[in-house]
Amino acid sequence: MLFFSSFCLLLCILPLAVLCAEDFYKLLGIDKSASDREIKKAYRTLSKQFHPDKNPNDEAAHHKFVDISEAYEVLIDQETRKIYDQYGHDGLAQHKQGGGPQHHDPFDLFSRFFGGGGHFGHGGGQRRGPDMEVRVDVPLRDFYNGQETEFSIERQQICEDCEGSGSADGQVETCSVCGGRGMKIQKMMLAPGIFQQMQSMCDSCGGKGKTIKHACPVCKGSRVVKKASSHSLHIEKGMPRDMRIPYENEADESPDWVAGDLVVHLSEKEPELGREDEERTDGTFFRRKGKDLFWREVLSLREAWLGDWTRNLTHLDGHVVRLGRKRGQTVQPNSVEVIPEEGMPIWHEEGGHSAEEFGALHVEYVVVLPDQMDKAMEKEFWGVWEKWRKKSGVDLAKDSGRPVKSSHDEL
Ligand SMILES: [Zn+2]
Numbered sequence: 001m002l003f004f005s006s007f008c009l010l011l012c013i014l015p016l017a018v019l020c021a022e023d024f025y026k027l028l029g030i031d032k033s034a035s036d037r038e039i040k041k042a043y044r045t046l047s048k049q050f051h052p053d054k055n056p057n058d059e060a061a062h063h064k065f066v067d068i069s070e071a072y073e074v075l076i077d078q079e080t081r082k083i084y085d086q087y088g089h090d091g092l093a094q095h096k097q098g099g100g101p102q103h104h105d106p107f108d109l110f111s112r113f114f115g116g117g118g119h120f121g122h123g124g125g126q127r128r129g130p131d132m133e134v135r136v137d138v139p140l141r142d143f144y145n146g147q148e149t150e151f152s153i154e155r156q157q158i159c160e161d162c163e164g165s166g167s168a169d170g171q172v173e174t175c176s177v178c179g180g181r182g183m184k185i186q187k188m189m190l191a192p193g194i195f196q197q198m199q200s201m202c203d204s205c206g207g208k209g210k211t212i213k214h215a216c217p218v219c220k221g222s223r224v225v226k227k228a229s230s231h232s233l234h235i236e237k238g239m240p241r242d243m244r245i246p247y248e249n250e251a252d253e254s255p256d257w258v259a260g261d262l263v264v265h266l267s268e269k270e271p272e273l274g275r276e277d278e279e280r281t282d283g284t285f286f287r288r289k290g291k292d293l294f295w296r297e298v299l300s301l302r303e304a305w306l307g308d309w310t311r312n313l314t315h316l317d318g319h320v321v322r323l324g325r326k327r328g329q330t331v332q333p334n335s336v337e338v339i340p341e342e343g344m345p346i347w348h349e350e351g352g353h354s355a356e357e358f359g360a361l362h363v364e365y366v367v368v369l370p371d372q373m374d375k376a377m378e379k380e381f382w383g384v385w386e387k388w389r390k391k392s393g394v395d396l397a398k399d400s401g402r403p404v405k406s407s408h409d410e411l
């Protein structure tokens with residue numbers, strides 16, 4: 001109850017503080033019910049965005065960076081989160097005075113996520129870890145409709161249990177053999193009176209200059225763990241098939257370096273008929289070339305020649321493209337019909353896809369002749385040909401322009 005009364009007192013003294021401090025959930029752009037994972041994700045994104053290295057001479061960004069780190073530390077801890085949820089910023093101030101955990105240096109916290117010394121290291125002499133590349137297969141449907149999806153990769157991460165120290169109790173000692181230099185110097189006598197100094201790596205600490213008495217049980221003192229990490233992937237409508245999407249500082253982590261970039265290389269999945277209704281479209285088997293789509297439609301001899309047919313093609317988003325000819329309209333074999341606006345959404349580097357722009361759909365017609373015919377039917381057709389070929393046949397020899405005399409006519 002003591003807590004309550006002093007809390008009320010504080011409320012009266014510090015009404016200004018209540019007005020100034022921004023809500024931690026709002027600051028991180030998350031819900032009151034956010035999970036630890038969502039809190040971490042928000043921190044990862046925002047701390048990079050507002051890091052002072054990325055916003056030189058921007059006071060407001062610097063403040064935001066510090067606030068984000070504070071919000072993260074309060075919300076990731078069950079105890080402080082509860083206090084914050086119930087009593088807000090003043091409750092926290094009270095808790096801190098009563099010996100609660102103090103905040104880390106915001107750059108320290110940053111380095112626990114991304115390694116290095118809490119900076120991006122552009123020009124700062126910081127080592128940078130290697131970039132990673134990962135291929136993500138995406139069905140054509142997602143390139144057409146756009147998609148918000150997730151993928152998971154195994155990568156090296158800074159051990160959360162020991163916060164990258166490698167030590168179970170947080171105690172890291174300076175190596176007594178090399179005095180923290182990680183190197184030892186040996187004197188070798190080359191000849192009487194002539195010495196050479198040789199530098200070699202200290203085997204006692206493995207060149208780190210530090211030793212750990214009680215190794216962290218999770219990472220066994222290595223400071224890093226191999227773990228699956230999931231990332232969200234936003235595929236914009238019409239994105240190129242071989243698009244590369246960079247995820248800054250999301251490659252392998254280590255306390256010794258700033259994490260490099262993870263690069264997602266999109267590629268188009270082989271078409272397969274899905275199980276869901278919306279995956280069972282003709283469009284699944286469209287072929288893509290840049291902004292255009294290609295499809296092969298099969299017609300019977302009768303359809304190609306005499307017309308009077310329709311086809312309903314279901315596109316990748318389920319809308320129907322109607323093909324067809326009226327009676328008497330002929331389609332030549334292997335001819336291509338270009339249907340404007342039914343291709344891929346056109347995507348721009350700046351601004352993605354604008355609603356009205358689409359490529360074309362190219363439909364190639366394949367005509368299939370019957371290879372078997374009913375005897376009576378064959379006879380009838382034969383009779384019709386015989387009757388008409390002499391009357392209104394085309395002189396193929398004349399049409400071909402070849403100097404061959406021929407009396408061969410055909411319909
Ligand atoms: Zn040593």
Ligand SMILES: [Zn+2]
Nearest residue numbers: 159162216219
């Ligand atoms: Zn550990």
